Amino acid sequence: MFGLIGHLTSLEHAKSVAHKLGYPEYAEQGLDFWCSAPPQVVDHFKVVSATGQTIEGKYVESCFLPEMLANRRIKAATRKILNAMAHAQKEGINITALGGFSSIIFENFKLEQIKRVRNLDLDFSKFTTGNTHTAYVICKQVEDAAPGLGIDLTEATVAVCGATGDIGSAVCRWLTGRTGVKDLLLVARNQERLENLQAELKFGRVQTLDEALPQADVVVWVASMPKGVEVNLETLKQPCLMVDGGYPKNMDATFSYPGITVLKGGIVEHMLDIDWHIMNIVNMDVPGRQLFACFAESMLLEFEKLHTNFSWGRNQITLEKMDLIGEASRRHGFKPLLT
Amino acid sequence: MQTLEVSPVMDFQSETYKDAYSRINAIVIEGELEANNNYKQLSEHLSDFKDDLLKLARMENRHMKGFQACSRNLSVTPDMPFARDFFAQLHDNFQTALAEGKMVTCLLIQSLIIETFAISAYNIYIPVADDFARKITEGVVKDEYMHLNFGEEWLKANFEASKAELETANRANLPLVWKMLNQVEDDAAVLGMEKDALVEDFMITYGEALSNIGFSARDVMRLSAQGLASA
Numbered sequence: 001m002f003g004l005i006g007h008l009t010s011l012e013h014a015k016s017v018a019h020k021l022g023y024p025e026y027a028e029q030g031l032d033f034w035c036s037a038p039p040q041v042v043d044h045f046k047v048v049s050a051t052g053q054t055i056e057g058k059y060v061e062s063c064f065l066p067e068m069l070a071n072r073r074i075k076a077a078t079r080k081i082l083n084a085m086a087h088a089q090k091e092g093i094n095i096t097a098l099g100g101f102s103s104i105i106f107e108n109f110k111l112e113q114i115k116r117v118r119n120l121d122l123d124f125s126k127f128t129t130g131n132t133h134t135a136y137v138i139c140k141q142v143e144d145a146a147p148g149l150g151i152d153l154t155e156a157t158v159a160v161c162g163a164t165g166d167i168g169s170a171v172c173r174w175l176t177g178r179t180g181v182k183d184l185l186l187v188a189r190n191q192e193r194l195e196n197l198q199a200e201l202k203f204g205r206v207q208t209l210d211e212a213l214p215q216a217d218v219v220v221w222v223a224s225m226p227k228g229v230e231v232n233l234e235t236l237k238q239p240c241l242m243v244d245g246g247y248p249k250n251m252d253a254t255f256s257y258p259g260i261t262v263l264k265g266g267i268v269e270h271m272l273d274i275d276w277h278i279m280n281i282v283n284m285d286v287p288g289r290q291l292f293a294c295f296a297e298s299m300l301l302e303f304e305k306l307h308t309n310f311s312w313g314r315n316q317i318t319l320e321k322m323d324l325i326g327e328a329s330r331r332h333g334f335k336p337l338l339t
Numbered sequence: 340m341q342t343l344e345v346s347p348v349m350d351f352q353s354e355t356y357k358d359a360y361s362r363i364n365a366i367v368i369e370g371e372l373e374a375n376n377n378y379k380q381l382s383e384h385l386s387d388f389k390d391d392l393l394k395l396a397r398m399e400n401r402h403m404k405g406f407q408a409c410s411r412n413l414s415v416t417p418d419m420p421f422a423r424d425f426f427a428q429l430h431d432n433f434q435t436a437l438a439e440g441k442m443v444t445c446l447l448i449q450s451l452i453i454e455t456f457a458i459s460a461y462n463i464y465i466p467v468a469d470d471f472a473r474k475i476t477e478g479v480v481k482d483e484y485m486h487l488n489f490g491e492e493w494l495k496a497n498f499e500a501s502k503a504e505l506e507t508a509n510r511a512n513l514p515l516v517w518k519m520l521n522q523v524e525d526d527a528a529v530l531g532m533e534k535d536a537l538v539e540d541f542m543i544t545y546g547e548a549l550s551n552i553g554f555s556a557r558d559v560m561r562l563s564a565q566g567l568a569s570a
Contacts, residue, residue, distance in 0.1 A: 025564035028568060029568060032535060035539070036534075036542065036567075037539065037564075038539060039543070040556065042556075073535075075533065075536065076536075083543060087543075090547075118540070119484045
């Protein structure tokens with residue numbers, strides 16, 4: 001059994017989903033209620049691999065909402081993640097992916113210090129951030145989509161926004177080691193981390209967002225964009241490929257402009273239908289087949305019987321691990337989303 | 340990104356703290372006393388489980404003494420009249436059900452609601468408790484987890500026959516819990532216990548119990564949130 005811990009994108013979204021699923025007790029409630037709401041298993045389904053192997057999974061809704069961070073309900077936010085993890089473990093799930101903000105909250109608030117949740121000791125080896133697979137998929141999206149837009153990577157400048165994060169740094173490693181991109185622009189808020197990353201890569205240049213965007217043929221977004229970032233679309237290159245690795249995926253509106261192609265980053269498509277309803281709820285275009293790569297990682301680890309925290313901690317993603325998860329991804333029938 | 344605030348430093352000897360503590364501690368003592376009496380009374384009706392129930396009653400009595408020691412340690416006099424009043428409605432509902440021979444309702448009130456209410460409060464209290472009370476409370480929680488399932492096991496074994504009565508009893512009694520939590524929200528906050536954490540812990544443990552008894556995930560969501568909206 002594998003598991004997915006997810007959450008909805010906003011209070012409004014949560015209300016409408018609760019309404020749609022027929023939970024009136026939840027549908028009319030404000031943020032206070034969601035701060036008190038317990039985690040729930042809201043979906044139980046089977047996934048069939050290209051090899052014919054079948055596994056079972058459960059989706060745990062943590063009831064976390066991004067508004068909790070915005071309103072400084074930090075304790076509530078951290079409780080949501082820990083309680084969802086405890087719930088998954090109690091359900092007997094072998095390996096569970098921390099989707100959306102879950103892994104970010106876990107890391108930022110150092111939740112590894114809190115091992116005890118009520119009468120349960122959390123076993124962190126049963127969880128994965130899914131970041132290795134997400135990073136791999138984003139890299140493949142860059143490699144596979146760029147040529148179709150007339151962008152030759154060996155002649156291209158690629159900007160990575162959020163370069164020092166777990167996914168961002170892995171993407172930079174791959175782009176440096178495996179793709180032969182001409183230039184790599186490293187964009188992030190923390191200068192010290194940026195310099196360390198550049199020293200590790202021995203490649204790329206540290207830049208601000210404003211400096212980097214007009215030079216980039218490809219932009220990989222793996223940072224949460226501060227609200228209200230204004231981009232002058234006329235200054236961007238044409239063609240330009242934007243890979244939107246954030247959650248929720250909302251960049252197509254920001255970058256709706258001739259010559260700019262926005263790809264939903266870190267999304268995979270499975271070759272066989274999955275009989276679940278949860279991807280409907282997060283507004284996937286093809287909900288029976290498309291899913292977040294981090295979720296797919298827990299499926300892959302279950303298929304491969306790798307019941308271990310494959311992606312864990314910050315900046316631990318190596319090219320070898322990306323190769324391993326990438327190979328498993330192909331074998332079991334997942335493809336990076338290219339449209 | 341914001342940082343997680345560490346628990347505020349408590350002044351356990353301040354008048355504000357001791358004043359709030361006199362009510363919260365009294366509730367805890369009264370809760371254990373209720374449990375002690377309820378189990379003793381249940382043992383008269385569920386004769387097959389008489390020994391088990393009397394053992395539970397004795398344990399609740401030990402817990403009560405532990406919590407009495409906690410207030411003595413802080414030189415606080417627990418406000419018992421407040422606490423009796425606090426539990427009055429649940430107490431009356433239990434006694435009425437007992438008189439009518441409604442064991443399912445009695446078990447829901449004692450084994451599910453009162454036990455879960457206590458465990459949630461203890462869980463949230465432990466990180467902000469004084470050293471003396473923390474040790475006592477940790478010991479109590481350990482005991483409580485060991486026996487939480489008496490009512491659960493009984494209701495599970497009699498699930499089909501109990502289902503309708505459980506729904507009715509839940510509808511009548513769970514809203515009282517939200518009312519009770521609202522009533523002590525400010526006092527609990529003085530002790531460093533946040534209401535949303537208490538409600539959440541309650542809903543998780545209560546929901547797990549309902550699920551173990553045999554309710555579906557959908558029923559659990561509905562039943563464990565009953566009355567919360569209008570609280």
